[in-house]
Amino acid sequence: xxxxxxxxxxxxxxxxxxxxxxxxxxxxxxxxxxxxxxxxxxxxxxxxxxxxxxxxxxxxxxxxxxxxxxxxxxxxxxxxxxxxxxxxxxxxxxxxxxxxxxxxxxxxxxxxxxxxxxxxxxxxxxxxxxxxxxxxxxxxxxxxxxxxxxxxxxxxxxxxxxxxxxxxxxxxxxxxxxxxxxxxxxxxxxxxxxxxxxxxxxxxxxxxxxxxxxxxxxxxxxxxxxxxxxxxxxxxxxxxxxxxxxxxxxxxxxxxxxxxxxxxxxxxxx
Amino acid sequence: xxxxxxxxxxxxxxxxxxxxxxxxxxxxxxxxxxxxxxxxxxxxxxxxxxxxxxxxxxxxxxxxxxxxxxxxxxxxxxxxxxxxxxxxxxxxxxxxxxxxxxxxxxxxxxxxxxxxxxxxxxxxxxxxxxxxxxxxxxxxxxxxxxxxxxxxxxxxxxxxxxxxxxxxxxxxxxxxxxxxxxxxxxxxxxxxxxxxxxxxxxxxxxxxxxxxxxxxxxxxxxxxxxxxxxxxxxxxxxxxxxxxxxxxxxxxxxxxxxxxxxxxxxxxxx
Numbered sequence: 001x002x003x004x005x006x007x008x009x010x011x012x013x014x015x016x017x018x019x020x021x022x023x024x025x026x027x028x029x030x031x032x033x034x035x036x037x038x039x040x041x042x043x044x045x046x047x048x049x050x051x052x053x054x055x056x057x058x059x060x061x062x063x064x065x066x067x068x069x070x071x072x073x074x075x076x077x078x079x080x081x082x083x084x085x086x087x088x089x090x091x092x093x094x095x096x097x098x099x100x101x102x103x104x105x106x107x108x109x110x111x112x113x114x115x116x117x118x119x120x121x122x123x124x125x126x127x128x129x130x131x132x133x134x135x136x137x138x139x140x141x142x143x144x145x146x147x148x149x150x151x152x153x154x155x156x157x158x159x160x161x162x163x164x165x166x167x168x169x170x171x172x173x174x175x176x177x178x179x180x181x182x183x184x185x186x187x188x189x190x191x192x193x194x195x196x197x198x199x200x201x202x203x204x205x206x207x208x209x210x211x212x213x214x215x216x217x218x219x220x221x222x223x224x225x226x227x228x229x230x231x232x233x234x235x236x237x238x239x240x241x242x243x244x245x246x247x248x249x250x251x252x253x254x255x256x257x258x259x260x261x262x263x264x265x266x267x268x269x270x
Numbered sequence: 271x272x273x274x275x276x277x278x279x280x281x282x283x284x285x286x287x288x289x290x291x292x293x294x295x296x297x298x299x300x301x302x303x304x305x306x307x308x309x310x311x312x313x314x315x316x317x318x319x320x321x322x323x324x325x326x327x328x329x330x331x332x333x334x335x336x337x338x339x340x341x342x343x344x345x346x347x348x349x350x351x352x353x354x355x356x357x358x359x360x361x362x363x364x365x366x367x368x369x370x371x372x373x374x375x376x377x378x379x380x381x382x383x384x385x386x387x388x389x390x391x392x393x394x395x396x397x398x399x400x401x402x403x404x405x406x407x408x409x410x411x412x413x414x415x416x417x418x419x420x421x422x423x424x425x426x427x428x429x430x431x432x433x434x435x436x437x438x439x440x441x442x443x444x445x446x447x448x449x450x451x452x453x454x455x456x457x458x459x460x461x462x463x464x465x466x467x468x469x470x471x472x473x474x475x476x477x478x479x480x481x482x483x484x485x486x487x488x489x490x491x492x493x494x495x496x497x498x499x500x501x502x503x504x505x506x507x508x509x510x511x512x513x514x515x516x517x518x519x520x521x522x523x524x525x526x527x528x529x530x531x532x533x534x535x536x537x538x539x540x
Contacts, residue, residue, distance in 0.1 A: 053323040057341045060326075061350060071327045073433070080331060080430065160350065163343065192462065192540050270462050270540040 015039070016084060016262040020092040023260075029094050029109065031256035033128065040194075040265055041258035042069055042083075043124040043235040044093060046111075046251040049074045052120040054163025058241070059124070061160035064233035065169055067125035067193050069261075075117045083261045089121045090114075095254035102243040111251055124235050125194035126258055127172060129265045130187070137187045142175050142221040149256065150174070151215035152234050156208025157199075159237065167244035171199060171207065171231040173215070175223040184230060193268045200231040207231060217255065285309070286354060286532040290362040293530075299364050299379065301526035303398065310464075310535055311528035312339055312353075313394040313505040314363060316381075316521040319344045322390040324433025328511070329394070331430040334503035335439055337395035337463050339531075345387045353531045359391045360384075365524035372513040381521055394505050395464035396528055397442060399535040400457070407457045412445050412491040419526065420444070421485035422504050426478025427469075429507065437514035441469060441477065441501040443485070445493040454500055463538045470501040477501060487525065 013019035013028070019036040022028040032041055047055055052074070059066035070079045077089045084092075090112045098106040098114060108114070127150070131141055143150045150172045157169040176184045181201060189197040200207050212229060213220045217236060223229060242250050253259065283289035283298070289306040292298040302311055317325055322344070329336035340349045347359045354362075360382045368376040368384060378384070397420070401411055413420045420442045427439040446454045451471060459467040470477050482499060483490045487506060493499060512520050523529065 049323075053319075053326070056323070056326055056330075057343075060338055060341060068330055071330060073327075082430070160352070189540065196540075270459065270466075 016260045017086070019260045020084065020087055023094050024088070024091045026109070032094065032258045032260055033256060036260050038132070038264055038266075040069075040261045040263045040268060041126045041128045042261060043126050043238075044089060044096075044251075044253040044259050045122040045124060045238050046089070046115075046119050047122070048116065048249060049118040049120050051164065051247070054165055055122065055238075058159070058162035058165035059122070061162050062169075062237070063192070064195055064199055065159065065235065065237035067195060068122060069125055069193065070123040072121040074120050077115055077119070077121065079121070079123060083123060083263060084259070085262060087259075089259065093253050093257055093259050095257035097252050097254050099239070099242050099247065099250040099252065101248060102246040107254060114251060123259060123261075124238070125268070126235055127195055127232060128258070129194040129268055130191045130232075132265050133187050133191060133269075134184065137183060139176065139180055139184055139187065143219065146219070146221060148221065149218035151212070151220055152217040152236055153207070153209045153231075154216050154240060159241065164245055164247075165241055167237070167241035169199070170216075170234045170237040170240045172218075172234040173212065173229050173231050175221065175227040176230045177224070177227050181228065181230060188232065190269050192270050195233050195235070198230050199233050202228045204229055286530045287356070289530045290354065290357055293364050294358070294361045296379070302364065302528045302530055303526060306530050308402070308534055308536075310339075310531045310533045310538060311396045311398045312531060313396050313508075314359060314366075314521075314523040314529050315392040315394060315508050316359070316385075316389050317392070318386065318519060319388040319390050321434065321517070324435055325392065325508075328429070328432035328435035329392070331432050332439075332507070333462070334465055334469055335429065335505065335507035337465060338392060339395055339463065340393040342391040344390050347385055347389070347391065349391070349393060353393060353533060354529070355532060359529065363523050363527055363529050365527035367522050367524050369509070369512050369517065369520040369522065371518060372516040377524060384521060393529060393531075394508070395538075396505055397465055397502060398528070399464040399538055400461045400502075402535050403457050403461060403539075404454065407453060409446065409450055409454055409457065413489065416489070416491060418491065419488035421482070421490055422487040422506055423477070423479045423501075424486045424510060429511065434515055435511055437507070437511035439469070440486075440504045440507040440510045442488075442504040443482065443499050443501050445491065445497040446500045447494070447497050451498065451500060458502065460539050462540050465503050465505070468500050469503050472498045474499055
């Protein structure tokens with residue numbers, strides 16, 4: 001849970017631009033949850049242009065795990081100003097992971113020297129937005145209660161392939177009281193640009209998940225007796241796909257270290 | 271308005287597959303409005319692969335006029351079976367327009383001989399879906415009352431460019447009684463995959479439209495004294511863009527002669 005000191009730190013960056021400036025200058029080096037409250041945060045994927053069209057088609061065929069917010073011009077590290085004015089995707093995230101042949105080979109705080117003239121960056125919706133809406137609606141979010149990372153699982157459900165891209169759907173899990181599951185569906189359905197409604201409710205075995213106490217990423221959370229597990233498509237899916245196909249090269253954000261945009265969460269409501 | 275004979279003709283194709291079969295065999299050669307009632311219909315754009323990534327980015331940056339439903343593998347005329355099983359985009363629309371340097375140079379009922387090994391097809395959402403929802407909600411649709419085509423206007427509002435693609439936003443106009451405008455917004459907002467909520471309500475001059483009696487495409491409709499004009503982004507936008515940039519080659523559906531999918535309109539509700 002946040003201490004009051006941390007809360008002060010978080011709330012001193014009120015806008016996306018302020019938070020990006022602090023990150024770019026090295027003043028802020030940590031995870032981005034809670035920074036610039038109310039602003040949309042995004043997953044980052046950077047690929048060579050040769051894979052970009054296939055990846056974009058992959059995202060369109062799998063809009064729940066991979067809701068595309070923006071794609072840069074090839075070679076340009078600048079997102080559409082609609083999403084973030086004067087931003088630079090090489091410096092404005094606190095921490096990046098470099099993938100080679102599907103494996104993480106480096107963690108960096110600045111990728112200026114790794115950006116190539118044929119690099120294309122994708123901003124992909126992130127569950128922070130719908131979690132904000134869930135909190136506003138009075139829904140519990142267990143991993144936030146514990147100050148831990150959301151539990152994330154590989155499933156046996158394949159994504160729809162496109163070109164070279166194929167791999168398993170990855171899901172996040174939040175335990176929801178049975179009487180509130182319908183509300184959780186309703187609230188998250190309003191945000192199709194950030195994973196939208198759940199892909200699966202109850203019955204983990206139906207997704208090939210054998211033990212909810214052993215997530216593939218993040219931390220396990222307790223499920224109370226009046227609750228059932230609810231599964232949402234997760235933005236980690238592109239990393240799982242990169243691993244599955246041993247993609248030659250990719251840069252992504254380090255988990256939890258997202259890109260902060262200028263837009264408000266409420267603007268993504270459908 | 272439909273006669274009962276026509277109604278019989280329409281309703282004899284109950285599914286998307288039945289309607290596509292009738293079109294492919296040449297049994298049905300007319301416009302597709304009313305065929306396979308309840309099923310999603312789509313705009314078609316076919317481009318050489320060299321322009322496909324730029325065009326897809328253009329669509330993503332302009333999701334209201336160009337909501338992408340599907341993109342084929344380069345060279346494949348078959349959409350994702352999710353949208354239409356065993357479909358062939360070279361034969362399954364009643365009528366196609368071939369564009370060269372942005373101008374229509376040919377109208378065909380079969381483009382098998384024009385399909386190239388680097389062709390990529392895009393299916394783009396169509397307002398028929400949200401009109402069905404409007405009708406269910408009791409909203410009047412003037413051009414359907416008159417059995418005419420929806421009036422469509424070029425605007426002075428530029429689309430967000432991507433690569434070579436740039437041009438004006440094109441809008442369709444439906445007069446709505448003032449007391450029902452909020453309902454029209456609410457109902458169409460639920461369908462972001464088919465243009466979604468209006469882009470402009472009232473004040474045609476604000477879009478650079480000087481005379482509602484002179485649409486750029488389709489037919490003028492009367493606006494009653496208790497109504498205001500409501501403007502939605504229109505799937506004709508890619509054709510206007512092709513014209514604006516004198517795109518070397520493109521094939522699209524002929525207006526009103528859409529691709530009929532297997533999905534239900536209700537499945538597109540957000």
